Amino acid sequence: MNTPASAAPARFASAFITLRNNAVTRVAEPDESSETVGGDVFVQAMRGAATGVNIVTTDGAAGRFGLTVSAFSSVSAEPPMVLVCINSRSPACKAIHRNRRFCVNVLSEAQRAVADSFAGHPATGRAYDFGVASWTVSQTGSPILDKSIASFDCAVATVIDAGSHSIFVGAVKDVTSNAASPLLYTGGSYRRAGNKL
Numbered sequence: 001m002n003t004p005a006s007a008a009p010a011r012f013a014s015a016f017i018t019l020r021n022n023a024v025t026r027v028a029e030p031d032e033s034s035e036t037v038g039g040d041v042f043v044q045a046m047r048g049a050a051t052g053v054n055i056v057t058t059d060g061a062a063g064r065f066g067l068t069v070s071a072f073s074s075v076s077a078e079p080p081m082v083l084v085c086i087n088s089r090s091p092a093c094k095a096i097h098r099n100r101r102f103c104v105n106v107l108s109e110a111q112r113a114v115a116d117s118f119a120g121h122p123a124t125g126r127a128y129d130f131g132v133a134s135w136t137v138s139q140t141g142s143p144i145l146d147k148s149i150a151s152f153d154c155a156v157a158t159v160i161d162a163g164s165h166s167i168f169v170g171a172v173k174d175v176t177s178n179a180a181s182p183l184l185y186t187g188g189s190y191r192r193a194g195n196k197l
């Protein structure tokens with residue numbers, strides 16, 4: 001039997017957010033009194049999750065920026081929408097806010113060096129240097145990484161502030177895709193995809 005939303009425990013209340021016509025509706029106020037786990041326990045548990053690795057880029061009046069991001073997800077197919085979560089202190093976050101556009105580039109296993117560079121710790125050279133790879137310009141003006149597995153060129157539809165991060169929901173304006181093996185990340189290291197189960 002389905003449990004009606006009104007019967008949900010109060011400590012889950014802040015989870016109910018609806019997205020309609022690009023507007024954010026908080027169905028219930030956050031329950032400030034509920035306890036959360038410690039940040040270190042949370043980070044340790046998250047290390048076990050396996051994700052893809054992506055470079056989120058933007059360009060425009062606020063400048064050109066890129067950042068390595070694992071927090072990327074499909075949101076909607078009709079219309080096509082995706083989301084990325086970006087630390088609000090990052091210069092890329094402020095630039096996406098102002099440029100109102102971003103592109104998610106899904107990395108292949110051959111692009112580990114680009115991931116390191118845009119995570120701020122390249123093996124050689126300068127961090128966040130677009131010269132580390134070849135790029136083209138997307139329909140909306142953000143950099144597309146050559147030979148990435150896929151790129152999702154987005155206009156910012158909605159921004160949700162969530163703790164230390166901003167969630168950018170993007171309306172997908174254009175895509176590219178290439179057949180290649182994805183770069184993965186788990187347990188604090190990069191991995192390649194193994195055999196089919």
Ligand SMILES: Cc1cc2nc3c(=O)[nH]c(=O)nc-3n(C[C@H](O)[C@H](O)[C@H](O)COP(=O)(O)O)c2cc1C
Nearest residue numbers: 053067068069070071085086087090118119120185
């Ligand atoms: C595999 C990987 C995934 C990451 N995912 C995210 C993410 O989803 N969101 C985010 O804001 N930063 C993410 N980061 C962190 C940023 O890429 C970057 O390292 C961070 O902003 C610190 O940069 P700094 O060392 O120059 O200060 C990730 C880093 C790595 C290596």
